Amino acid sequence: MATRDALKFATSQSDQIDPYLPSPSPHLSKPFVTLTFATSLDSQLSLAPGVQTALSGPESKAMTHYLRSKHDAILIGVGTAVADNPSLNCRIEGVGGYGGPGLVAQPRPVVVDPKGRWDFDAESKVMKLAKEGKGKAPWLVTGASISQEKRDLLERAGGKVLEFLSSSNQPSLLTSSISWSAMLDVLADQGVKSVMIEGGGVVINDLLSSANFKLIDSVVVTLAPTWLGKGGVQVCPNERIEDGRRLPVGRLKDVKWIPLGEDVVLCGHPNMEP
Numbered sequence: 025m026a027t028r029d030a031l032k033f034a035t036s037q038s039d040q041i042d043p044y045l046p047s048p049s050p051h052l053s054k055p056f057v058t059l060t061f062a063t064s065l066d067s068q069l070s071l072a073p074g075v076q077t078a079l080s081g082p083e084s085k086a087m088t089h090y091l092r093s094k095h096d097a098i099l100i101g102v103g104t105a106v107a108d109n110p111s112l113n114c115r116i117e118g119v120g121g122y123g124g125p126g127l128v129a130q131p132r133p134v135v136v137d138p139k140g141r142w143d144f145d146a147e148s149k150v151m152k153l154a155k156e157g158k159g160k161a162p163w164l165v166t167g168a169s170i171s172q173e174k175r176d177l178l179e180r181a182g183g184k185v186l187e188f189l190s191s192s193n194q195p196s197l198l199t200s201s202i203s204w205s206a207m208l209d210v211l212a213d214q215g216v217k218s219v220m221i222e223g224g225g226v227v228i229n230d231l232l233s234s235a236n237f238k239l240i241d242s243v244v245v246t247l248a249p250t251w252l253g254k255g256g257v258q259v260c261p262n263e264r265i266e267d268g269r270r271l272p273v274g275r276l277k278d279v280k281w282i283p284l285g286e287d288v289v290l291c292g293h294p295n296m297e298p
């Protein structure tokens with residue numbers, strides 16, 4: 025039976041998104057990566073760092089949840105976990121917990137938190153939803169020492185800590201960046217075949233940088249008809265300079281613009297040509 029809070033996404037609309045979704049393939053060497061977020065007309069994800077800002081209208085929000093139902097995992101940075109206290113589940117009608125059995129089509133939330141800054145507890149939305157059978161408990165990718173209390177909380181709910189190991193197989197003392205390709209390898213080892221990366225600014229800008237662009241398989245961006253003004257969390261990757269020349273960082277091909285309510289959703293595949 026469907027639940028009252030379930031979202032619907034019409035087949036006529038999902039048909040347009042499907043060419044950008046992961047297709048089942050046992051031979052992928054790394055998880056399929058979809059980069060997806062909602063942005064304002066001035067390329068911002070939120071009004072200010074640490075502030076959650078609703079940009080997607082109801083139709084594009086349903087689209088995001090449709091995407092969530094089609095990926096094994098949703099990944100966010102700790103900045104987003106702290107700012108948004110997100111649910112990170114899928115609320116499309118028919119998935120597990122929303123009319124469907126078990127946790128079918130519920131993605132695994134993955135929080136990248138190298139320094140152990142996310143102070144979650146049993147009342148955090150993602151933990152409550154896991155307890156209610158409406159989503160999976162998160163995996164915490166970290167190089168920090170996580171308290172036994174937090175580990176137990178995660179594990180009781182079905183989540184876990186993924187200690188990030190360096191190439192020498194020792195826990196790395198992470199002070200800054202974990203390589204994305206190593207992170208995707210860790211997820212692949214855990215059986216993740218597809219991951220949608222939702223944000224926030226640091227994560228998106230890092231993935232869009234010329235060094236990481238090749239790791240992205242699909243991009244789905246919701247553009248909301250609003251300007252947020254200076255001071256927000258902006259999507260703008262570092263510049264690319266080769267042989268002293270400035271070059272564009274990346275471009276999409278197979279581009280489709282899909283109007284959804286008052287928003288427009290841009291879908292594309294990274295163009296790997298120089």
Ligand SMILES: NC(=O)C1=CN([C@@H]2O[C@H](COP(=O)(O)OP(=O)(O)OC[C@H]3O[C@@H](n4cnc5c(N)ncnc54)[C@H](OP(=O)(O)O)[C@@H]3O)[C@@H](O)[C@H]2O)C=CC1
Binds near residue numbers: 063077107138
């Ligand atoms: N409109 C939208 O679609 C979305 C909006 N948002 C918004 O974005 C904002 C949050 O963005 P932001 O503050 O940039 O934070 P992020 O969510 O991008 O998290 C950034 C932090 O995550 C850790 N991290 C990220 N990548 C790596 C890596 N490769 N290796 C190691 N650590 C990594 C670092 O933690 P540390 O600093 O501890 O080293 C980093 O500072 C919020 O306001 C949120 O509401 C978020 C998602 C989607």
Ligand SMILES: Nc1nc(O)c(N)c(N[C@@H]2O[C@H](COP(=O)(O)O)[C@@H](O)[C@H]2O)n1
Binds near residue numbers: 078080109112
């Ligand atoms: N698609 C989209 N549109 C917006 O307007 C947003 N602010 C976001 N944010 C992302 O969704 C998470 C919050 O949603 P849930 O509580 O998980 O349903 C948030 O953490 C961002 O990842 N996305």
